[in-house]
Amino acid sequence: GAVVSQHPSRVICKSGTSVKIECRSLDFQATTMFWYRQFPKQSLMLMATSNEGSKATYEQGVEKDKFLINHASLTLSTLTVTSAHPEDSSFYICSARGPGSTEAFFGQGTRLTVV
């Protein structure tokens, strides 16, 4: 299957700082990328959908000024958690889909811990 690389896999940051997570599609053009968040023992909750070159569409309850998403190219999307707080600690996962494809391929996930 297609490869999606997410980096970093694990990050610890201080409260109030910002963290950037990268998601790259390595062998296909990702026209659409999705960002999910997973709490312990919970399902994957969609945070936002981004199409290359367009502004991201955020799900209800997700603060777009706090979770900045950039999808500037067909192979890279970034999620920046701004002014991180301990409650932002979670497992963040990106997913990418190529043009006309129904399948979505996932990155390895990023474990964010805010101390």
Added chain:
Amino acid sequence: DQQVKQNSPSLSVQEGRISILNCDYTNSMFDYFLWYKKYPAEGPTFLISISSIKDKNEDGRFTVFLNKSAKHLSLHIVPSQPGDSAVYFCAASARGNTPLVFGKGTRLSVIA
């Protein structure tokens, strides 16, 4: 309101036996269904999918069955192996470039 439901949070099966994971959905617009396998602290890995025009899709030890009238699908793993122990997520998608909607997952434990 959960559109994709996996009502069994966990399942334990003996090695060599069949594992059956179930999934129900409520949105009649869903026309493509996928199963993902997930290990702790990793992203989900695509396992198998089925389109709404089919009622069965098989890939090696994995078979997915779709019952559209009941809005129900199931994943069969046979024979089950200890390496199959993971959390399995059912996901559904509607036509067009819509995001996948996930169930809460079922933790499968295959006991040797």
